[in-house]
Amino acid sequence: MKQTIGFIILLLGLASCSGGSVSEEEQFVGDLLAKMTLEEKIGQLNQRTGQWEMTGPAPKNDNSQQLLDDLKNGRVGSMLNVVGADATRKAQKLVVENSRLGIPLIFGYDVIHGQKTMFPIPLGEAASWNPDLAKLSSQIAAKEAAAMGLHWTFAPMLDVGRDARWGRVMEGAGEDAFLGSVFAKARVEGFQGDDLSSELTIAACAKHFAGYAFSESGRDYNVVEIGGESLHNLVLPPFKAATDADVATFMNAFNTIDGMPATASSYLQRTVLKGQWGFDGFVVSDWNSIGEMIEHGAAANLKEAAERAILAGSDMDMEAHAYVGHLKELIEEGAVDIKYIDDAVRRILTIKYRLGLFEDPYRYCDENKEKDLIYTAEHREAARKIARESMVLLKNNNGILPIDKEVKSIAVIGPLADDKDSPLGNWRAQAIPNSAVSLIEGVREAAGSDVKINFAKGCDLSIGKRTFFDFMTINEDDRSGFKEAIRAAKKSDVVLLAIGEDAFQSGEGRSQTDIGLAGLQMELFDEIYKVNKNIVVVLMTGRPVAIPEIAEKATAILETWHAGSEAGHAMADVLFGKYNPSGKLPMTFPRNVGQIPIYYNYKNTGRPGAEGAGQTLWSCFTDSPNSPLYAFGHGLSYTSFTYSDLKISENVISADGNVIVSVTVKNSGDVAGEEVVQLYIQDEVATYARPVIELKGFDKIALAPNESKEVQFSLTNAELGYFHPNGTYMVEPGTFKVMIGGSPSSTLKSSFEIK
Ligand code: GLC
Numbered sequence: 089m090k091q092t093i094g095f096i097i098l099l100l101g102l103a104s105c106s107g108g109s110v111s112e113e114e115q116f117v118g119d120l121l122a123k124m125t126l127e128e129k130i131g132q133l134n135q136r137t138g139q140w141e142m143t144g145p146a147p148k149n150d151n152s153q154q155l156l157d158d159l160k161n162g163r164v165g166s167m168l169n170v171v172g173a174d175a176t177r178k179a180q181k182l183v184v185e186n187s188r189l190g191i192p193l194i195f196g197y198d199v200i201h202g203q204k205t206m207f208p209i210p211l212g213e214a215a216s217w218n219p220d221l222a223k224l225s226s227q228i229a230a231k232e233a234a235a236m237g238l239h240w241t242f243a244p245m246l247d248v249g250r251d252a253r254w255g256r257v258m259e260g261a262g263e264d265a266f267l268g269s270v271f272a273k274a275r276v277e278g279f280q281g282d283d284l285s286s287e288l289t290i291a292a293c294a295k296h297f298a299g300y301a302f303s304e305s306g307r308d309y310n311v312v313e314i315g316g317e318s319l320h321n322l323v324l325p326p327f328k329a330a331t332d333a334d335v336a337t338f339m340n341a342f343n344t345i346d347g348m349p350a351t352a353s354s355y356l357q358r359t360v361l362k363g364q365w366g367f368d369g370f371v372v373s374d375w376n377s378i379g380e381m382i383e384h385g386a387a388a389n390l391k392e393a394a395e396r397a398i399l400a401g402s403d404m405d406m407e408a409h410a411y412v413g414h415l416k417e418l419i420e421e422g423a424v425d426i427k428y429i430d431d432a433v434r435r436i437l438t439i440k441y442r443l444g445l446f447e448d449p450y451r452y453c454d455e456n457k458e459k460d461l462i463y464t465a466e467h468r469e470a471a472r473k474i475a476r477e478s479m480v481l482l483k484n485n486n487g488i489l490p491i492d493k494e495v496k497s498i499a500v501i502g503p504l505a506d507d508k509d510s511p512l513g514n515w516r517a518q519a520i521p522n523s524a525v526s527l528i529e530g531v532r533e534a535a536g537s538d539v540k541i542n543f544a545k546g547c548d549l550s551i552g553k554r555t556f557f558d559f560m561t562i563n564e565d566d567r568s569g570f571k572e573a574i575r576a577a578k579k580s581d582v583v584l585l586a587i588g589e590d591a592f593q594s595g596e597g598r599s600q601t602d603i604g605l606a607g608l609q610m611e612l613f614d615e616i617y618k619v620n621k622n623i624v625v626v627l628m629t630g631r632p633v634a635i636p637e638i639a640e641k642a643t644a645i646l647e648t649w650h651a652g653s654e655a656g657h658a659m660a661d662v663l664f665g666k667y668n669p670s671g672k673l674p675m676t677f678p679r680n681v682g683q684i685p686i687y688y689n690y691k692n693t694g695r696p697g698a699e700g701a702g703q704t705l706w707s708c709f710t711d712s713p714n715s716p717l718y719a720f721g722h723g724l725s726y727t728s729f730t731y732s733d734l735k736i737s738e739n740v741i742s743a744d745g746n747v748i749v750s751v752t753v754k755n756s757g758d759v760a761g762e763e764v765v766q767l768y769i770q771d772e773v774a775t776y777a778r779p780v781i782e783l784k785g786f787d788k789i790a791l792a793p794n795e796s797k798e799v800q801f802s803l804t805n806a807e808l809g810y811f812h813p814n815g816t817y818m819v820e821p822g823t824f825k826v827m828i829g830g831s832p833s834s835t836l837k838s839s840f841e842i843k
Contacts (some may be wrong), residue, residue, distance in 0.1 A: 113438060116446065120189070124433070131163040132404075132432075133432055133436070134165055134404075136164050137168050137169045158412070160186035161187060165191070167193055168406065171195075173237045173453045173454055173457070175237065177450055179195075184449045192449035194291075196293070198243065199242075199243055200517065201213065202229050202519065203232035204519060205470075206652040207225040208650065208651045209258045209515075209650045210222075211259070211260060212478040213261075213271075215478045215673060217674075218788050221477060222274040224470055225474055226275045226278025227278045233517075234457075235458045235462055236462065240291040240292075240337065240439075241291070242295060243295070244261075244330070245296065246272050246330060247299075249301035249675065250686070251301065252675070252677075252678065253306025253307070253600055253684060256308065256594075258514060258515075260301065262674025262675035263688070265326060266783045267674055268329075269329035270329070273333045279292040287451050287452050291337055292336060293337040294330035294339070297340045298324060298341060299319065299341065299350065300342065302318075302343075310343070312346075319813075320815050336369045337370055338357075339373070340374060342374050349377070351378055351396075351397050352400045358400065358401040368435065368438065370404055370432065370435035373402045377402075379410060381393040390409075391418065393410055468654055475651040475659075477671065479649070480671035480672060482646070483639065483724070485643045485644065488582065488622060490662075495582055496538070498581065498582050499584065500527060500543045501545070501585050501612070502587045503587065505543065507527075507586070507590075509523075511628065513591050513594075514595030516591070523653060524654075525654055530657045534666070535660075535664070540580075544576040546573035546612045547607070549590050554591075560593055574615055577620040583623045583624065587626075588609075588633065593606065594650075601681065602681055605633060605638075613638060621641075625646070626646050626663070628655075629650070632678065648662075668760065669723070672830075673720055676719060677716055679717045682709070689781055692780050694707075721832045727759045728755075729754065732754070734749070735749070739840050740843055741843070743821065745842075748800060748801070749801045749828065751798070751799055751836060752796055762791075763789055765828065767801045767827075768783055769781075770827070771808070787801070803826070823841055826838045
């Protein structure tokens with residue numbers, strides 16, 4: 089088989105010497121496509137999962153023998169969940185050495201926030217407001233994944249999420265399309281680098297296209313009903329940013345949008361993605377999303393689902409067996425034109441070409457690299473840096489943080505205090521279970537020998553099995569550890585109370601109707617509070633949680649998310665002041681689940697909600713304020729920053745003009761720190777009502793004590809316009825308010841006109 093491929097490459101060389109206008113890539117792919125039978129073409133569109141040693145005894149209880157036969161006969165183009173240089177080499181050999189044309193497999197895997205070295209969950213990483221860190225973590229994840237034989241990650245997840253009941257908010261960059269777009273670009277560039285054929289980079293995948301985070305009531309896989317204005321202004325921008333960053337692949341979504349399955353949406357996949365945006369990679373369906381059209385009531389059977397999906401632009405079929413089972417028949421019946429198959433195959437072959445798989449199908453299967461490149465000290469140091477910059481200081485009364493050097497005893501309490509597994513988060517790829525640095529380990533190392541550490545877990549959070557596929561069993565009645573915890577708190581100057589969520593309480597299939605703290609955690613907090621008021625809550629969650637009582641009573645709250653392999657070290661760096669926290673919330677923390685959906689960039693309504701319950705006939709609740717517990721963009725520092733001299737370059741501009749906005753920021757405290765300077769606008773009057781505030785720029789700056797810096801932003805029509813429901817982008821005349829500050833609630837304001 090190798091001769092065939094080699095021969096084609098030779099031909100290409102000749103063609104390029106003759107100065108052919110067609111690129112080598114196009115020539116190669118075109119020549120290969122011309123050689124393929126219909127069955128071989130359909131095989132390239134078929135993605136299967138592997139869960140075992142490929143040449144070992146395949147499990148007898150499923151269709152594994154059929155899979156092995158399909159692999160050898162070119163009826164599979166990609167596999168997911170086959171990991172490791174050895175396993176991927178064996179699977180690749182099976183295909184390259186047995187199938188007629190020896191077209192290599194592309195191996196995909198969910199490398200969401202690390203491969204073996206785990207970084208903070210993406211929602212946490214977005215709280216750093218530092219896209220360079222997201223690029224770095226993606227680069228390292230790509231290096232480790234590629235060293236383990238992988239070519240492709242099903243990341244970044246770009247779903248803008250406003251609903252903390254939906255467990256998958258942990259995978260995204262929060263509630264804002266602008267912040268999500270910045271992180272989309274960074275993550276794609278991190279995974280793919282500037283050379284996809286390098287064995288240190290992998291293909292990225294913009295997912296889930298589209299609207300999945302708007303699943304009704306936050307219930308996973310539920311229907312999505314959003315109008316065109318929300319689709320174009322909230323949902324699509326991060327996907328456009330990924331496309332502009334040359335993302336190699338897209339993954340569509342399980343949900344319907346206004347009744348249309350995303351997998352069958354020709355508008356999304358052909359009109360917008362492949363048409364308007366010029367995307368030249370391929371779209372993979374989400375797991376069996378083609379087959380699920382039947383359950384949706386959008387296809388009578390798998391054959392009809394296959395027809396709808398291929399015509400709509402779903403190029404590769406993940407585990408529905410729809411294409412390999414029905415496309416041949418659909419072609420022969422004339423229901424589907426071969427051009428749709430050829431287009432999909434061409435896209436897939438192109439990405440395999442760019443990955444260098446035709447030059448060397450085994451390029452990524454190097455067991456030495458696997459040993460040398462993964463889970464290194466350098467990678468773990470990067471994980472620590474990223475983790476501490478992702479943490480958000482939500483409250484810090486009496487300056488209890490950073491922990492005073494005079495403190496002689498610290499109680500470290502809580503079900504997550506010694507947890508070495510939950511900080512790894514869900515979607516943890518090849519992380520070593522129980523390998524994270526726990527809070528207690530980090531505190532013991534940082535506190536030094538003259539500080540007494542009193543550890544007492546207090547209670548378990550979950551009991552029994554905890555895996556990606558199992559529902560959690562929450563401990564609701566074992567309080568046997570309370571006494572010891574109370575004793576530890578009584579005899580300590582400060583209490584660090586580690587509470588929040590188990591890793592597997594968030595992620596796919598983890599929707600909750602209640603976003604308070606599960607189990608006995610609040611009871612434990614109350615018992616501790618009775619004996620020691622100096623409580624620093626170290627929150628470890630995969631989503632925003634409703635913690636109004638804690639917000640009222642705790643002296644300090646540090647949101648650390650599920651912070652990855654180096655969680656405990658990063659937490660200690662912040663708690664003991666080695667690092668001054670700089671994180672800002674990428675997603676609103678509600679007071680209660682009843683407020684959801686709640687987000688910072690809300691629209692005013694015709695009866696703007698009066699703050700505080702009790703005012704009827706206005707857009708508010710009778711039993712809760714409209715305001716959140718902690719707002720998007722909120723995050724405290726150990727120092728303070730003051731803003732002054734807000735300047736706008738023009739008072740009036742044309743629709744294609746631009747405005748330079750500048751502000752001076754000063755570190756008015758006595759410790760160095762980083763500030764996320766945020767630029768917001770309000771388009772006060774528009775054809776379609778606009779939000780009262782929208783993020784349109786940010787810059788994270790480091791300032792020494794008393795140091796000042798001028799920060800500048802440029803506002804152009806790219807920031808000042810918005811999409812009408814039909815997808816037309818408009819910059820409309822009128823007054824634009826400009827707001828700059830360290831959070832949406834504390835900004836300097838000015839305005840300008842667009843004539
Ligand atoms: C899952 C997820 C998707 C993931 C895919 C492969 O169901 O929805 O995000 O990439 O299947 O594991």
